[in-house]
């Protein structure tokens with residue numbers, strides 16, 4: 071390979087590489103679909119000029135709706151004006167302007183009226199502390215990624231949008247701008263039809279600091295101007311083929327529409343040059359295909375358009391995403407994921423070894439992330455990746471500057487890529503085979519459960535957008551699938567091996583053992599994907615309604631009971647019909663059932679709110695309920711359910727005595743006092759049912775705290791949405807800040823429950839699948855609890871001397 075490398079190095083014109091990369095990057099810099107089209111046409115012409123006469127552009131929909139392999143295509147976007155002007159300074163000051171640098175305007179931003187609009191800036195901290203964000207721009211914290219977790223709560227509460235000064239390499243480049251992508255409300259990297267309108271600006275770290283400081287010390291008025299437009303358009307892909315002796319193709323992949331010199335304008339230029347050099351050496355063994363497209367989405371669309379499983383047509387691919395070109399930096403060599411054997415992986419190791427005197431290369435093992443995702447056997451294109459390191463920068467506008475690039479190194483690495491690709495394209499050795507390894511099983515409860523599961527793939531490609539799942543029901547899959555061993559799990563699913571074995575294989579392939587909690591997350595994710603048709607269950611344990619009802623009766627639930635229910639649906643293993651089945655079964659066992667539907671409208675609870683899950687209380691907003699899926703499901707799917715009106719600690723329920731329990735709990739009563747549903751359930755000699763949760767969520771213990779007037783209850787300040795959408799601020803006395811001893815996984819071993827059981831409290835218990843159902847009589851708990859609290863008012867607080875909350879009261 072060394073000879074080939076030297077040969078290519080000599081033949082490749084370094085000046086030409088630099089010139090073309092700069093020309094392409096200059097077009098891509100604009101970020102809009104108008105620029106995408108121009109970039110595609112530039113690349114098409116360049117390929118034709120370089121002798122690829124069959125080069126062509128293929129258009130895919132950019133309608134924000136079409137889905138390929140569960141990648142929802144972007145909604146096209148265009149803009150030419152994007153300007154943010156501070157109006158409070160002695161003179162007006164423009165701090166972000168698309169025409170000065172396109173990165174100032176975040177992709178997907180929508181239009182203002184032509185004359186612009188005047189609004190205010192509030193900081194992220196002010197927003198979280200309850201300042202009304204309606205119509206305002208939120209200046210994010212320096213380390214807040216402008217992504218779904220912050221965008222969603224801002225838009226939920228009527229914010230206009232964001233200003234971000236997040237930048238990778240912040241302290242080395244305080245004047246740089248981040249190229250923001252994936253500023254969407256979900257897992258997608260571009261806005262789709264599901265994303266609500268927003269306007270976003272990027273400013274440098276220096277400017278961001280100034281804006282935050284000004285907004286913190288007073289009002290900050292700005293003018294916002296934008297002509298951004300989202301529309302149904304087309305996304306071009308450019309491809310060409312160099313026929314080889316065999317029809318099977320080797321793909322050269324690089325990303326279009328990424329506006330940085332080395333991410334990935336240079337990858338495209340290097341790919342064209344490497345292919346041209348191989349062409350000049352005569353007909354290769356395998357046909358060579360160039361595919362330049364939008365990362366992830368373009369490749370999902372293209373592989374899907376060719377029928378998805380390309381195992382027999384394509385031998386493999388090489389992704390030149392950010393080909394190394396930063397001085398003194400290593401280029402990482404990622405091998406294709408192990409599910410589809412590829413001799414290109416072995417040649418990659420050879421490259422590292424043979425070129426180590428002349429290049430700084432590092433073989434990094436196998437992976438499925440980014441465009442190596444097409445190495446998934448359902449797509450069948452094992453793809454290696456050559457990724458240069460960036461000196462700690464990433465999507466940083468420094469990468470648009472020609473001085474940032476070591477053009478000599480780029481020249482060398484292009485020769486390296488050409489030499490490697492030449493070797494792969496002309497390989498005539500033996501096909502690569504998967505080497506079987508013996509893997510010792512690991513015993514643990516959830517791994518043993520996984521051993522009973524056999525699952526098959528049903529769809530091509532990794533789940534990504536979860537387009538088949540209603541938006542509100544989506545969960546986050548481990549590591550977004552491709553950045554986690556969960557990718558290996560999916561790739562190794564053949565419908566034959568059990569899931570425990572597959573998890574062990576994934577652990578061996580990635581070199582990291584999963585914790586029990588991670589194993590359970592995998593099982594839950596797999597069951598979720600089966601439910602929504604991404605996977606097929608050949609065999610798995612399923613708990614059905616009659617089994618639940620039987621267990622409840624055996625546990626001691628009687629028909630006339632009033633039940634306070636704490637439930638965690640997944641703790642027992644997979645339940646047919648999920649939360650709905652659990653609710654129906656419990657309602658079949660007892661006449662009156664009540665479930666917590668708690669919310670977090672606190673702007674002050676023992677301290678200022680700092681959590682993104684804060685929402686002003688709105689009884690119509692079921693998404694704000696944080697007590698598991700049961701409460702939400704109850705309110706969405708059981709129209710006969712009724713809910714109490716408390717703003718933080720409402721309960722909802724079914725059955726003949728539900729209204730009597732719920733009606734007296736007023737919006738701003740103490741959350742767990744005499745008027746609460748717990749007080750009423752106690753009057754009716756009710757019971758607490760724990761469905762898989764253990765006793766940690768015993769809210770009734772707070773009822774005891776309220777009745778006993780313990781000193782550590784404190785007022786909370788909450789925000790409540792009025793029917794006309796305006797906000798009011800309310801005070802709720804005797805609220806529940808801080809820590810408790812029973813807030814722990816093994817709550818049965820906390821002080822309170824140990825002593826209560828010693829004093830005769832019975833915790834009835836029965837196994838259901840992997841979890842336990844437990845039942846406690848309220849009257850007994852009340853009597854024993856009151857006694858224990860009178861003996862020791864701190865019994866519900868922990869004894870940890872380092873607990874900043876509990877130690878204040880001992």
Ligand SMILES: [Zn+2]
Pocket residue numbers: 809810811867868869870873874875876877
């Ligand atoms: Zn504590």
